[in-house]
Amino acid sequence: MGLSGLKYLVVGSGFFGSVMAERIATQLKEKVLVIEKRNHIGGNCYSLDDAETGIHYHLYGTHIFHTPNPRVWEYINRFTEFNGYFHQVLTTHKGRVFQMPVNLETINTFYNVSLKPFEVEAFLKKEIEKENIKEPRNFEEKAISMMGRPLYEAFIRGYTLKQWQKDPKDMPESVLKRLPFRSNYNESYYFSRWQGIPLHGYGKIFEKMLDYDEIEVKLNLDFFKIRDIIPKETKIIYSGPIDQYFDYKYGKLEYRTLRFEREVQPYEDYQGTSVMNYADVEVPFTRIHEPRHLHPERTDYPTDKTLIIKEFSLLDDGSNPYYPINDERNQNLILKYREEARNLKNIVISGRLGEYKYYDMHDTINHALEMFDNLQK
Ligand SMILES: Cc1cc2nc3c(=O)[nH]c(=O)nc-3n(C[C@H](O)[C@H](O)[C@H](O)COP(=O)(O)OP(=O)(O)OC[C@H]3O[C@@H](n4cnc5c(N)ncnc54)[C@H](O)[C@@H]3O)c2cc1C
Numbered sequence: 001m002g003l004s005g006l007k008y009l010v011v012g013s014g015f016f017g018s019v020m021a022e023r024i025a026t027q028l029k030e031k032v033l034v035i036e037k038r039n040h041i042g043g044n045c046y047s048l049d050d051a052e053t054g055i056h057y058h059l060y061g062t063h064i065f066h067t068p069n070p071r072v073w074e075y076i077n078r079f080t081e082f083n084g085y086f087h088q089v090l091t092t093h094k095g096r097v098f099q100m101p102v103n104l105e106t107i108n109t110f111y112n113v114s115l116k117p118f119e120v121e122a123f124l125k126k127e128i129e130k131e132n133i134k135e136p137r138n139f140e141e142k143a144i145s146m147m148g149r150p151l152y153e154a155f156i157r158g159y160t161l162k163q164w165q166k167d168p169k170d171m172p173e174s175v176l177k178r179l180p181f182r183s184n185y186n187e188s189y190y191f192s193r194w195q196g197i198p199l200h201g202y203g204k205i206f207e208k209m210l211d212y213d214e215i216e217v218k219l220n221l222d223f224f225k226i227r228d229i230i231p232k233e234t235k236i237i238y239s240g241p242i243d244q245y246f247d248y249k250y251g252k253l254e255y256r257t258l259r260f261e262r263e264v265q266p267y268e269d270y271q272g273t274s275v276m277n278y279a280d281v282e283v284p285f286t287r288i289h290e291p292r293h294l295h296p297e298r299t300d301y302p303t304d305k306t307l308i309i310k311e312f313s314l315l316d317d318g319s320n321p322y323y324p325i326n327d328e329r330n331q332n333l334i335l336k337y338r339e340e341a342r343n344l345k346n347i348v349i350s351g352r353l354g355e356y357k358y359y360d361m362h363d364t365i366n367h368a369l370e371m372f373d374n375l376q377k
Helices: 015-027 070-076 104-111 117-131 139-147 149-164 173-178 202-209 223-229 328-342 351-355 361-376
Strands: 008-011 032-035 047-049 056-058 065-067 089-093 096-100 194-196 215-218 235-238 255-265 275-278 287-289 306-315 347-349
Touching: 008 015, 015 032, 015 202, 015 215, 015 235, 015 351, 015 361, 047 202, 065 070, 065 361, 070 361, 089 149, 096 104, 104 117, 104 149, 117 139, 117 149, 139 149, 139 173, 149 306, 351 361
Parallel strands: 008 032, 008 235, 032 215, 089 275, 235 347
Antiparallel strands: 047 056, 065 194, 089 096, 255 306, 275 287, 287 306
16 A cells, blocks of 8 residues: 555554554545554554564553453453453552552551441541641642551652652642542442453454455554655544654643563462552552463473562653653643644544543543544445
8 A cells, every 4th residue: 555545544553553554444445544653553552462472562551451441341352352451550568568548457457456437537537647748738748648557658759759759749639529539348440341351462452353355454664754745635543742743843742651570480479469559659660560460271381490570660751651640841842732633634643642631441442432433434
């Protein structure tokens, strides 16, 4: 497929680009070229088998599929079956393991008590009142006003410092809006009706989504290398960074990124769970992933070794933008870029990099399905 006469060009083969390409091919029966600057499809959701252990893992960090949305669930099930994996997170603090997010089990173990759910509020109130915070002015004060200082110091402070490399005292209290805190024993990380891990991994989903005669995929091809020779009439669906599309004319949007360190350990099971957080600031990494636990149904994994991946959080240098930084500077920039994007013809700029928003996979898929509906109107 050449560029001449090309009707649809999709930039990026993550969930946003792949859903759009699949819809164009199957619903509009039109040809579509997908270009991807990496050497694989699937964007940040890509997964593959580890060469040394055979254990399937997610190249850009553990990805748990979950959704409350029946349309998304029906759609994704066309490309894969899911195992019954149910996500739970644990955290290590001073050598002891607790449940996360903070729940009744965490509180009872931490304080060595056996509170009932209806006793939690009064119990924590005593701790909270010691601090006498009337109007929380920052992240730290907000957290303390929700759970008291001891729980905050144990489970939130160190982890947040490592994750953002900022003292929670210098972070806005608004960041904490979403901190989940439970006064029952619910240990499920997500409340979504459906969740699981694709039986054969995410990589296979993308192979299937893009496997139509109408779709051609070109890897290792950067949009900016061919931008000048794309015909004017080609409709572009762009899921790369929005600031790059406009040559950073207002400045660069900032992201946090992650660095992963892979290790093989000589045990069948290293930590007994897929994700273990490390709450203490003395431990340099934020989490350890052990991907074998994402596939409890697999009976062919080795019994003499296991793969673990340590995760470190840092500021992105432009190579792997992960988490948008929602501070005032970046919010001002993104508004300017969005305004520019509104004036463009024949191009849709979206996906997590195009919108500069953190989207879960199901949000990304839903967004792409809705965008496709609008494309037809
Ligand atoms: C560490 C981490 C963990 C996550 N965990 C979960 C989870 O557990 N559950 C969940 O639901 N969601 C999770 N997510 C979110 C999930 O990764 C996103 O929802 C999803 O990747 C968004 O898809 P996308 O297509 O918008 O972006 P991406 O997956 O980033 O795809 C964009 C693609 O565009 C390509 N591209 C960019 N610029 C160009 C260019 N100039 N030319 C050609 N190609 C280009 C990129 O290489 C990339 O492949 C996680 C995200 C991160 C960062």
